[in-house]
Amino acid sequence: xxxxxxxxxxxxxxxxxxxxxxxxxxxxxxxxxxxxxxxxxxxxxxxxxxxxxxxxxxxxxxxxxxxxxxxxxxxxxxxxxxxxxxxxxxxxxxxxxxxxxxxxxxxxxxxxxxxxxxxxxxxxxxxxxxxxxxxxxxxxxxxxxxxxxxxxxxxxxxxxxxxxxxxxxxxxxxxxxxxxxxxxxxxxxxxxxxxxxxxxxxxxxxxxxxxxxxxxxxxxxxxxxxxxxxx
Amino acid sequence: xxxxxxxxxxxxxxxxxxxxxxxxxxxxxxxxxxxxxxxxxxxxxxxxxxxxxxxxxxxxxxxxxxxxxxxxxxxxxxxxxxxxxxxxxxxxxxxxxxxxxxxxxxxxxxxxxxxxxxxxxxxxxxxxxxxxxxxxxxxxxxxxxxxxxxxxxxxxxxxxxxxxxxxxxxxxxxxxxxxxxxxxxxxxxxxxxxxxxxxxxxxxxxxxxxxxxxxxxxxxxxxxxxxxxxx
Numbered sequence: 001x002x003x004x005x006x007x008x009x010x011x012x013x014x015x016x017x018x019x020x021x022x023x024x025x026x027x028x029x030x031x032x033x034x035x036x037x038x039x040x041x042x043x044x045x046x047x048x049x050x051x052x053x054x055x056x057x058x059x060x061x062x063x064x065x066x067x068x069x070x071x072x073x074x075x076x077x078x079x080x081x082x083x084x085x086x087x088x089x090x091x092x093x094x095x096x097x098x099x100x101x102x103x104x105x106x107x108x109x110x111x112x113x114x115x116x117x118x119x120x121x122x123x124x125x126x127x128x129x130x131x132x133x134x135x136x137x138x139x140x141x142x143x144x145x146x147x148x149x150x151x152x153x154x155x156x157x158x159x160x161x162x163x164x165x166x167x168x169x170x171x172x173x174x175x176x177x178x179x180x181x182x183x184x185x186x187x188x189x190x191x192x193x194x195x196x197x198x199x200x201x202x203x204x205x206x207x208x209x210x211x212x213x214x215x216x217x218x219x220x221x222x223x224x225x226x227x228x229x230x231x
Numbered sequence: 232x233x234x235x236x237x238x239x240x241x242x243x244x245x246x247x248x249x250x251x252x253x254x255x256x257x258x259x260x261x262x263x264x265x266x267x268x269x270x271x272x273x274x275x276x277x278x279x280x281x282x283x284x285x286x287x288x289x290x291x292x293x294x295x296x297x298x299x300x301x302x303x304x305x306x307x308x309x310x311x312x313x314x315x316x317x318x319x320x321x322x323x324x325x326x327x328x329x330x331x332x333x334x335x336x337x338x339x340x341x342x343x344x345x346x347x348x349x350x351x352x353x354x355x356x357x358x359x360x361x362x363x364x365x366x367x368x369x370x371x372x373x374x375x376x377x378x379x380x381x382x383x384x385x386x387x388x389x390x391x392x393x394x395x396x397x398x399x400x401x402x403x404x405x406x407x408x409x410x411x412x413x414x415x416x417x418x419x420x421x422x423x424x425x426x427x428x429x430x431x432x433x434x435x436x437x438x439x440x441x442x443x444x445x446x447x448x449x450x451x452x453x454x455x456x457x458x459x460x461x462x
Contacts, residue, residue: 010241014369021361021368046365088383129382130252134277137252137375138245144372145379151360152319152380179452186459188452204448207395208439217435221410221419228417228460 001147002062004030004118005109006139009039014140015107016046016053022147027053028062059106059121067101070094071114071122072146074135083124090126091149105146110139171215176205178222185229232378233293235261235349236340237370240270245371246338247277247284253378258284259293290337290352295401298332298443301325302345302353303377305366312434314355321357322380331396336377341370348426351433352400354440395442402446407436409453416460 001019006012006029016027027049029037041050056062063069070090071082085093094103106122108114119125128145130137137145167175180201183189189197210218232250237243237260247258258280260268272281287293294300301321302313316324328334337353339345350356359376361368368376398406411432414420420428441449 014372017369018372020365021359021372023362128252128379131254134251138248138371140369141245141249141252141372141375144368145375148359148376148379149383182456183452186455188455200448201452204445204452207442207445211438214435214438217431221414221432221435224417224419225413225456225460229456 001026001143002028002030002056002059002104002106003032003139004059004062004106004114005032005112006107007033007036007110008139009036011110011139012036012040013046013050015143016040016049018140018144018147019049020046021144022151024147025049025052028056029053030056030059030062059118063104063106063121065102066104068094068097069104069106069122071106071119071125072108072142073113073125073127074130074137082119082122085124085126087126087128087146087149088153090124091146091153094150095154105150107139107143165212167210167212167215171212171219172205172210175210175215175218175222176202178219178226179205182222182226182229185226232257232374233259233261233287233290233335233337234263234370235290235293235337235345236263236343237338238264238267238341239370240267242341242370243267243271244277244281246374247271247280249371249375249378250280251277252375253382255378256280256283259287260284261287261290261293290349291400291404294335294337294352295399295404296333297335297400298397299325299328300335300337300353300400300437302337302350302356303339303373304344304356304358305361305368311350311356312431313350313353316355316357318357318359318377318380319384321355322377322384325381326385332399335400336381338370338374347430351430352404352437354437395444398441398443398446402443402450403436403441406441406446406449406453407433409450409457410436413453413457413460416457 001015001024003012003015012029012032019025019027032055037055097103106114106118108118126146128137128142180189180198183201232246232255234243234246243260243263250256250258263286268286304311325334337345337349339349357377359368359373411420411429414432
């Protein structure tokens with residue numbers, strides 16, 4: 001990852017932290033303000049990334065060993081001469097490319113983004129799908145979102161966790177019976193309308209989607225209340 | 232979006248900026264340090280979001296009008312009692328839910344994340360797929376990544392209304408409170424373990440997915456039992 005012209009040590013540190021979070025290790029900073037770079041080095045949470053960070057004089061030097069250079073932009077702030085890809089699609093292309101060579105992901109300064117000179121080193125650009133009315137992201141947040149998307153798109157299939165298994169009918173009916181007993185003790189069930197009240201409660205309990213893992217605890221809860229009502 | 236216990240005005244401001252970038256407008260901050268909240272209000276780049284931000288005393292108050300409450304976590308820092316979903320899948324569920332009701336996305340403090348008490352208000356949790364070796368993200372960056380994923384996952388998705396609208400958090404908490412009262416009266420809640428029992432019950436109730444249409448009836452059922460226990 002390459003930061004060109006970042007001015008704020010907090011942002012450099014935040015970028016390094018996101019890299020560490022998502023498993024990226026090679027940070028290059030082009031022509032940083034000396035003070036900002038030094039302060040960022042002492043940032044907590046990404047010591048390894050910052051210690052290995054390289055300082056480069058030019059973007060050309062920073063991207064030298066990369067076979068794909070991708071710029072990032074808040075669209076619309078200048079005329080673009082590059083193909084502009086939605087982050088989601090761009091990230092997939094980046095993943096593919098990483099199998100065979102180095103990719104440089106290039107971020108510009110907080111204030112001005114990438115210069116035309118910086119952009120001229122890029123093969124294409126990605127943008128994060130922010131609102132038109134407020135497109136410009138904080139640098140550290142933009143880095144985090146881009147790296148997240150690269151990692152995510154590589155995770156392949158969307159893995160769904162197993163849904164919470166519902167309790168068996170027997171347990172649901174046990175719950176219902178205990179609840180009905182408590183309601184009889186409490187005077188909620190009137191003799192005249194007992195049958196319809198019981199049906200109503202039975203439906204009510206079924207609409208709760210009682211999970212199997214909780215069935216025993218719920219039965220214990222109801223037994224305790226019932227015991228108390230009767231004592 | 233709800234920030235519980237955020238300490239750093241820069242992070243509150245960064246969260247607000249990401250909300251503005253991705254088109255989210257309702258920010259609630261639970262029990263913030265006064266100074267941090269005031270300073271964040273003057274943060275650039277998200278004036279509209281910060282001006283409309285609400286201060287709440289408790290998480291319960293902050294989630295009261297929401298029908299789904301989702302916590303965020305760096306996995307593994309404590310034993311979790313909730314279903315934990317990958318952000319990608321969780322974001323899709325959140326999108327679906329937004330068609331029919333308010334969703335609260337809950338972030339904890341920079342240092343400690345969400346407390347067990349905070350977590351007990353959640354239906355389930357999402358985690359961003361960070362590295363195991365360095366899972367903990369900067370708060371502003373975590374917010375940006377989560378909101379990006381929610382927006383992204385909605386880009387092409389067809390929105391189906393939920394089959395059965397869930398009850399709002401306020402009603403679910405009402406149910407919880409009445410049940411807890413009944414359990415106190417019954418001797419189920421022991422003084423020594425009251426806090427953890429209450430959290431356990433709170434989670435238990437959330438896993439029931441109480442439907443909105445049944446909320447009133449359930450409250451009546453519990454009130455009747457409670458009245459009887461006390462008479």
